[in-house]
Amino acid sequence: MLRRKWLLLLTTTALLLPLASILIVKKIWTIPEFASDEWIATTEEKIINVANNLPVASDNSVMDDKLKNVMGELIAQNRLAMQKEYRTALVIGNSKYKLATELANPINDATDIANSLRKLGFEVTLLKDADLRQMEQAIDNFNRNLRQGGTGLFYYAGHGTQVDGENYLIPIDARLEREQDVRYESLPVGKLLNVMEDASNDVNIIILDACRNNPFGRKWRSLQRGLAPLTQTVKGTLIAYATSPGKTALDGEGRNSPYTTALLQHMKTPNLDVEQMFKQVRADVLKQTGGKQTPWESSSLVGSFAFNAVGGNNVATSAGKSSPLPTSTTPITTPAASPITSLVITPSPTLSPTAGTRTAYFTQPPSLLKASTTYNRVSEPGAVYYFTINLPENAGEPLQKITIQQREGLEYIRFQLDKSIAFEGTESQEGQKLELKDISSDQKTQTVSIAFNPPVSPGKKITIGLQARQNPQFDGVYLFGVTAFPQGEKSHSQFLGFGRLHFYRRN
Template sequence: MKTLFLLLTGLLLTGTVAGQRTATVSSAQSNWVSISKTPPVIAWKAPEAIRTTVTQAAVTVKACIQSADTVLTYQVLHNGRPAGGLQRGYKRVVCGQEITADLQLAPGTNELLIKATNSVGTTTSELRIITFLVEKSPTALQPAAQKRLALVLANSTYKRQALKNPVNDGRLMKTQLENLGFTVTYKENLPLQELENTISDFLGSLSGNNIGLVYYAGHGLMVNGDNYLQPVDADPARESDVRFKCYSMHQLIAGMEDANRNGTNLIFWDACRNNPYRSWRRGPDDRVYAPMHPATGTYIMYATRPGQTADDGDEQNGLFTSELVKHINKPNVDLYDLPDLIDQGLQERGYYQRPYHEGDLRGRFYFLRAN
């Protein structure tokens, strides 16, 4: 009996231990697989604190990306925009290699994020907020706040090819801009002389360091590389008549840059950009479009690309303006994001009229800024 008891006990113990060992190996293998097949892990090294306040504009941010799999790309985002572009990744590391980025902070709040991607997925880091305090001399004169000044021009009542929506668009833009803090000069259906006088008076109000905005809806022409506003009394029979009977975009840009030299100049053009006198496709040395090349501080957004027409639409407002007003009323929408947002909205409605822009500003611009 004693021998039988010992034999049974030994078999029971041996079976139990073997079963446990098998389960342990299986669990270890399962855990190892789950660890290796995960998106990257991002650990901040500088700044370590979530919120930091500095008095210098130049900072260097550092982070470590942990990934058992190959890191394909990584990117530092500064206030929602890429800083330094998309970087290609590197082979597997366990924080043996840092990523760094040198940034110039904007006055006030700066939000930083890092995104990293491997074959499993993408990880976004924790938010880091750096507040840049600009030191000011106590005796320095504080500059006056920038005024928001807008000129809205809308022409519909042409003798030939009258348009339905420009006046509706102009009145809508006037209301929206006033709600956004602009002092608006609104004019509709102007002949050339009144158009020239109106623009001249508006330029005189800019005073060198303000936010100046010109919005135009109506017939537009592109001749010899320049865009032209067409007054309601203009009906140029020949291409050579356009420069004398219409108002040049180059002239408008030059006037705004001279009058508002240290300010922000914005132009929104809801008009066609084609040449009705000749085919768009001409000889290789006969250019019908040349870039405006505005100085830094001037930004132009067109309803359509060079050589294309802008659709008046079948609704109360034109395609471009109906989408534009949706987005300028949303908080924290960057000016540079507007063309893509407008294009996306039009495509969702079944239209393919992609906006076009030229120029750049000295910083960011938001129609509506919310903390």
């Protein structure tokens, strides 16, 4: 009898200790309603069954195999319960544009989506009316959260546009006088994809309610409506658009856009697989807009995921894996996982010739630290202009090229390109020399281009030196815009800021 009580105590302890640990860290893991009544009842029933069916051991050296199996099952189930998936989300809503028409619903849409995701167990960062710097900083923080594993979700409501087949999300402070300004003033969706690819999570979801009519495009020579189909694919990622490529979405007359209204309705459906959920969203939007708006998705998911997984089916699974938590109800059957495909609901648009080429982005962009000159008197010959750049450890890609463009000044400054130099470190602490190639100058755009051979690896601070034929004859401030390009056959440039040099007349 004493042995039987001891075994019962051991079994109960093995079951309750992990549960207690989960409850303690519940707030940290953002686990809502983990210990549901159904789960607790099922677990209690198992404990009672173990207690009532404990065998009487014939000796004190061997525990009955049946008891071992039952205890092992209980312990394994609780261990898997403790490994409940981590869910993180970045939600951005931009409404109050400074140089464009204000949108009515994105702030409402983002706020309601954020609240819904929190109830569904996501750790949510909500950004409202964000400028470019705030959006880029949020993406950097999101990248760190994604590295914890689990499921990542990005939602954006606001203005978006496409340029040359690339999609961009427009911050509220964007100045888009020309089409070329988009890459410097907006956030590329490709950068977000690179962040998710870098994290290598099983499930990543991107939702873009950003296909509203582009007010900036009226000033551009060419105007492409809506967003473009993404040619870059990342395994384990579902990308959802409010409408099909090249089309515009409605902002809506109520609190939310038609697309977000449908999302909020169907995200809370219990145990509804995410791909099936978006089909129901599409049906609702088609009905609500009279067929004028057709939501569209591209999916490379290889497992199953439900926003509102109940009855223990709350862990995102890879293909072939089953949900680990016990339940007394009949399991919900989800469609079998299919190979990686691109699901296009509308007729497939024509892709660009570079559709198979991956665009390279910096995960964490470089930064311009300093600009200086050896001589700052006007008309001084042979002065060297130094530009110091930091390439962070988590840049994601090596640095392949730098362009330096004179943006402001009363006189165009010419350089002796054959005397250009680059080295690790700063002007005052010069390190190893860097080899340069393809140094060129475009007088029409007043731009010097410098390529590195080999490209510069992340985690380095470098300085570029350009020797001027002579300093300008006119005094004042001269601004030089510095842009970095990651290594790749097709790369997205990252504007780093302006180097400011001030030239003075002799006293």
